[in-house]
Amino acid sequence: QLQLVESGGDLVQPGGSLRLSCAASGFTVNSYSIGWFRQAPGKEREWVACIIFSGSSVYGDAVKGRFTISRDNAKNTVYLQMNSLKPEDTAVYYCAVEVRGSSCVFGRSNGMDYWGKGTLVTVSS
Numbered sequence: 686q687l688q689l690v691e692s693g694g695d696l697v698q699p700g701g702s703l704r705l706s707c708a709a710s711g712f713t714v715n716s717y718s719i720g721w722f723r724q725a726p727g728k729e730r731e732w733v734a735c736i737i738f739s740g741s742s743v744y745g746d747a748v749k750g751r752f753t754i755s756r757d758n759a760k761n762t763v764y765l766q767m768n769s770l771k772p773e774d775t776a777v778y779y780c781a782v783e784v785r786g787s788s789c790v791f792g793r794s795n796g797m798d799y800w801g802k803g804t805l806v807t808v809s810s
Contacts, residue, residue: 732792
């Protein structure tokens with residue numbers, strides 16, 4: 686069974702950095718496309734980034750230039766490095782895997798197949 690577990694969420698000051706992890710089991714992270722999404726209180730889920738099975742990555746406009754998605758095949762883990770954090774980055778961050786299709790690269794959350802339970806990031810002074 687495919688499973689994802691996020692970790693690394695924390696309280697951080699504006700301008701700070703944080704790295705989230707998404708540990709995968711039941712599959713290898715270089716076999717499928719994996720995305721990060723986030724949901725702030727009272728808002729819809731928003732696409733953050735996607736790393737395609739080939740290794741290429743794409744980003745949502747709100748985080749482009751500040752966030753970096755990467756993976757470690759040996760650890761079977763996908764990361765989200767977040768720099769220059771802003772209060773509007775506050776949200777629960779989820780990772781999700783897409784077994785087939787192209788939802789990840791277009792940021793379509795309803796096309797992702799398996800989800801983690803999320804990790805909370807709070808950006809506040």
